[in-house]
Amino acid sequence: MRVSTRFSDSIHLLAFIKIYAGSHLTSDLIASSIETSPVVVRRLMGKLRHAGLITTTAGTAQPVLAKPLTEISLLSIFYAVEGDKALFSVDTKTNPDCIVGGNIQTVLTQYYQEAQTAAEARLAKTSLQDIVDNILVEQAKKDVIK
Amino acid sequence: MRVSTRFSDSIHLLAFIKIYAGSHLTSDLIASSIETSPVVVRRLMGKLRHAGLITTTAGTAQPVLAKPLTEISLLSIFYAVEGDKALFSVDTKTNPDCIVGGNIQTVLTQYYQEAQTAAEARLAKTSLQDIVDNILVEQAKKDVIK
DNA sequence: ACTCCTGTAACTAGATTAATTACCGTGATT
């Protein structure tokens, strides 16, 4: 896949830990839900651990959420696994001797930042609790149909 | 460069056409400002033409903006060259037999769309006129210092 | 006709992601 699915997979991972808390949460089991490899899961867990979102113990299959669900926003997950990734990227190699090439970077950086901030503000409003709630609601819809 | 600079380069291109209107606007000249190849410029112009933002004539170095500057928003440029590109991408391959894997896509698609819409709303508020104005302001600052 | 230029296709090189393989160290169990 071209565009990174780290963000999506991380949300998946965290929701999985919550919903299947108590199960034997090996990286293998989690990987089977995301349909990826256990190594990818462990790498994601490493980033989430560094960001203080989960705690893990080497050798023990028991990752635990480090905060209440309502205090884990989608934005904090995004920052944890995508770092300071820019949604829009400015071409940094333009001709400085041209009026346009010499100033476009400064101008675009500002507007791009505002657009990114708008998106991030929206991500900040949604918590892992909302995600888990919605997943269960969607599942309930399916169960009714059956 | 991994992340596409098509969007940035397209804004650059359009601003260049406006600011240097009247000059001999060959793809070579424009490319020298963006510091890319003439072919890349022509490819971008092709997309902008299809989107109705400029008009060009094969064989003649004279691209022209098809609308007033105030009616060309950053969002319309983004759509022209990035199509319906998703800023955040949902992992489409998850285990449907798992409560999380089977419902996460539906849930995330919704929240991702809202975040993208927020960013796009911000892009829609800025026009090429704003960009050109800002470029000239930045240039004026430099001229004063000299 | 000649020249300059656009419009495009085809190919190449570089970068990034995710998958894979491999190995070390931890922790629980016996």
Add this chain to the structure above:
DNA sequence: AATCACGGTAATTAATCTAGTTACAGGAGT
């Protein structure tokens, strides 16, 4: 203590996308 299951992490590979390059057909003006 020995063993086994599992996390942590590095290195390699394959797939995908972007931009750069080369090449060439066709339009426009002299």
